[in-house]
Amino acid sequence: GENVEQHPSTLSVQEGDSAVIKCTYSDSASNYFPWYKQELGKRPQLIIDIRSNVGEKKDQRIAVTLNKTAKHFSLHITETQPEDSAVYFCAASMVGQGAQKLVFGQGTRLTINP
């Protein structure tokens, strides 16, 4: 089955700097890669996702890149702000006509230092 590895497990950056979180996946059939943000005690919330037919996607300060050949994808957050502090999870899925189960990475605790 699919296995997703996520690094680093913790990341601390100065406010205004960029943060990068990396994930690798094992199943080349996976074709949908979402990123979720989870604040303490709250539900995971989708911040960006990418499908395998796209190499990069950007939404304001957040971008995701995908390298299908190497089976890895990354989250980039620019101009970080204190409210970006949270745990971030990557996930992989093999979607078809509908959503399918997500296989999550272990999470990255991001801390933005003012």
Add this chain to the structure above:
Amino acid sequence: GAGVSQSPRYKVAKRGQDVALRCDPISGHVSLFWYQQALGQGPEFLTYFQNEAQLDKSGLPSDRFFAERPEGSVSTLKIQRTQQEDSAVYLCASSPTWGGRVSISYEQYFGPGTRLTVT
């Protein structure tokens, strides 16, 4: 509109007790997923419904875990004879997609979770 809701939000059970966790998905969402999230870990898949059909239960850790969605809307996850290792947050997610449409979102919308503590 209303998001995914779960009840109870917190549940404390003595070892050996049975528990039932409820999920109310977003109205009209076809797909419903249950995940288990241990402290400090990512969510792990338990089971998946498309309407009332349980299409994948490969993630259920033992036969003590049972899920149902009899009318294709509300779902219940039941855990029999709870054990300490069952302590976790149980997350429910729903998704609107199922074939036949040009533009499809695969987003899964998560509920707030039920924190189960087995003592």
